[in-house]
Amino acid sequence: AQTVTQSQPEMSVQEAETVTLSCTYDTSESDYYLFWYKQPPSRQMILVIRQEAYKQQNATENRFSVNFQKAAKSFSLKISDSQLGDAAMYFCAYQSASGSRLTFGEGTQLTVNP
């Protein structure tokens, strides 16, 4: 079974600074997808960024980028120019290529300080 581990329960960053959230996963599959989701207090789970395992190029979405290290099974999220609206719980998630369930990590609570 796949597992996803987020070792940072809480992180904080100053507004306009850069922060990196860590995620590691365990799988025996070679083809899969990785995601970062954001969950603000409203509880709405919002997709931040997605990475296909077969792509070597790291995904980027505006201020959000990932560092995908397939051999190390590591998938970190970098948020540049942090904004107050980035404050939320961030979840790393894994999905096999067959499109089955999303397996989530335990989450990292990000605080952005003004």
Next chain:
Amino acid sequence: EAGVAQSPRYKIIEKRQSVAFWCNPISGHATLYWYQQILGQGPKLLIQFQNNGVVDDSQLPKDRFSAERLKGVDSTLKIQPAKLEDSAVYLCASSPRPGANVLTFGAGSRLTVL
């Protein structure tokens, strides 16, 4: 495009009572998921539907939880009888098809069992 609708947003019940949650997915989305998110944890899949058929219910506590998706559109998740450990947020999500790796989540239903 309308999002995933869920109701009620909040529910408080006594243990051993029953409760039902409703989800209306995005129009045309064939795949529907129910996740349970206990406070401080990542969401865990309870059940996945493809149209009105069950694809994965391996983590659904079938002695007390049941779910249905009549006509392949709306879905209802029921808990009877509820236990204290069922206190959680119940998230519904939908996607166009299995293997479509972008899920759209609803805002969730928060259950408190006293």
